Amino acid sequence: MPVVAFPGMPGPDSPADDRAAVADAVARFLDSLDAATTRRSYACTLARLTAASGTRHPVAALDCDHYATVMDHWAAAEPATWNRHLSALVSFTTWAQRQDLLATNPARRLRRRKTTRRGDRALPAARLEALFADDRHALRERVLWRLLYETAARAEEILSLDVGDLDLEYRRARVVSKGGALEYVHWATATARLLPRLLKGRQTGPVFLTDRRAPASGRRAPAAADICPITGRGRLSYPRAEHLFKTASAELDPHGDGWTLHQLRHSALTHLAAAGRTAPELQAKSRHQHLSSLGHYVRLGEETSARITAEHDPAARRRTR
Incomplete structure (x- = not known):
């Protein structure tokens, strides 16, 4: 048959x-x-x-x-x-x-999970500064964390940077955004002082490198563009960078869980909003296409709530004589 x-x-x-x-x-x-x-x-x-x-x-x-x-x-x-x-x-x-390769939908039994909006996604600025300035953490991590915070960029964008994408004179970098467009992100003095120490004169290859040389062959060998031609080390991956950040920040997190790299972007935009930056200014910094998308980031959260409560605490008021 x-x-x-x-x-x-x-x-x-x-x-x-x-x-x-x-x-x-x-x-x-x-x-x-x-x-x-x-x-x-x-x-x-x-x-x-x-x-x-x-x-x-x-x-x-x-x-x-x-x-x-x-x-x-x-x-x-x-x-x-x-x-x-x-x-x-x-x-x-x-x-x-x-492509006519698949007639069924193997994902049909899987469901997206409902995310819970948290009010503590923005991190206290003082705790972030303590983490950034802590010399117990490697220079690579401290540069990455400051760069993510000062640029308010997505972690994937910064980890994808090559040395040739950096413009050290104007304190900016060219990134490929979420939709594939070429855009610029800008950093401040603290990052500008640390970046040359991290690069050590390198002119090509990924900005953020792994600790070990990348395998030259086999299943785990990265693409040639993800290997530094000088050191032979590969590009730092998102999962590894996230693990290092969560581990390092766990002692500063009151819950002991550690923070995520995305919270650095969230915190940067929230702190700028709290400092009085307008919505168009925040859109220029975050590079969101629509102003409505900023609502997720710029809720003025715990620090603002604590300050308002303290300023309007009747017991803390003193009469001027």
Whole structure:
């Protein structure tokens, strides 16, 4: 009895080269993304999909169990982290369906998680300054943290910087924004003093490097653009940078959990709003396309609440004589 394959499914007699393998499809999907920051973020998620299914597994044979295995890795993560990785899987699925590689939706059983708006996302400026000035932390980390705060940029944008993107004279850097546009971010004196110490005369390669030399071959070998030609070290990854920041900030966090890199952007914009900067000024700094997007960042939170309470405390008032 002859076997007829469903559309998008390889037949039993199809040559192996004609079957779209997961690893090959993932590589093509990532190449189709314009924004380097999105590509780097999605690559982390889809690497786990390749590992869960096998590199030569046909895309058409992906099922809900493969996707569930991938997302199990972030089962205990914050809702925002879960949703970010799920978005990567959904985007790959949509692309594969458009390419006629996949007839089903393996993500159909997975649901986005509801995020809870927190009122303490902005960090106290005094605690941030104590963290930035603490010499127990490596120079690389202190430069990264200050740069993220002073530019109010996204962590992916700053970690994607190459030395050639920096304009040290005008204290600015060219970044590829979330939508793929080329934009500039600006930093202040503290970062300007530290950056030359970090670069040590390097003219090319990533700004933020790993501690060890990057593998030259194998599955873990990074792209040539992510390796410093002078030191042979690779580009610092977002997960590693996030781990270092959470670990370092845990002792300053009253809850002991540590802070996230995104909270530096959130804090910078909140502090500028508290200092009286207008909405258009904040939009210029954050590079949001719509003013309405700033509402998530510039709620004047705990520090403002504490100051207002203290200023209007009847017991603290003194009569002038």
